[in-house]
Amino acid sequence: MKKIILIAAMFLICATSFAQILKPVKWSYASKRINNTEAIVFIKATMEKGWHIYSQTVPDGGPEPTSFSFNTSNDYKLSGKTSEPEPITRFVTAFKMKLSFFENSVVFQQRINQLGGSPTVKGKVAYMVCNDIQCLAPDEVEFSLPVK
Numbered sequence: 001m002k003k004i005i006l007i008a009a010m011f012l013i014c015a016t017s018f019a020q021i022l023k024p025v026k027w028s029y030a031s032k033r034i035n036n037t038e039a040i041v042f043i044k045a046t047m048e049k050g051w052h053i054y055s056q057t058v059p060d061g062g063p064e065p066t067s068f069s070f071n072t073s074n075d076y077k078l079s080g081k082t083s084e085p086e087p088i089t090r091f092v093t094a095f096k097m098k099l100s101f102f103e104n105s106v107v108f109q110q111r112i113n114q115l116g117g118s119p120t121v122k123g124k125v126a127y128m129v130c131n132d133i134q135c136l137a138p139d140e141v142e143f144s145l146p147v148k
Contacts, residue, residue, distance in 0.1 A: 024051040027045055028044045037114050039111070040111050041147070052088075059098075069123050070110070071123055073122075076121060077115060079111040083108065087102055124142050126138060
């Protein structure tokens with residue numbers, strides 16, 4: 001019985017030591033004051049080579065689009081929607097539809113109107129990352145960014 005337990009324990013240790021968690025997207029954040037009452041929040045995704053994330057606009061039945069949710073605050077309010085640069089658009093056979101996505105890196109921008117002091121913008125970004133072989137499950141990342 002001890003041998004079986006020892007073998008099972010060794011198997012589990014070996015299996016977990018070779019397992020690799022894929023995190024092909026790194027997120028970074030910055031802000032820039034436009035004037036005394038307005039600022040822009042920059043949300044940047046940097047993808048490892050061969051990986052891509054999807055635009056904020058994806059047809060029904062497609063992959064998870066990139067989306068942003070911002071916490072409500074008395075210190076700021078959103079001005080318009082989160083903008084994105086022109087994505088790459090092409091037919092993706094895995095989804096059997098035309099999709100828009102970003103490779104390498106992308107910077108999303110959100111304008112805010114400051115209602116008080118130096119606000120801290122908090123929220124979440126939800127996204128899905130794929131390469132030519134696989135898609136990872138949709139993920140969500142929280143962020144907190146002081147606007148100075």
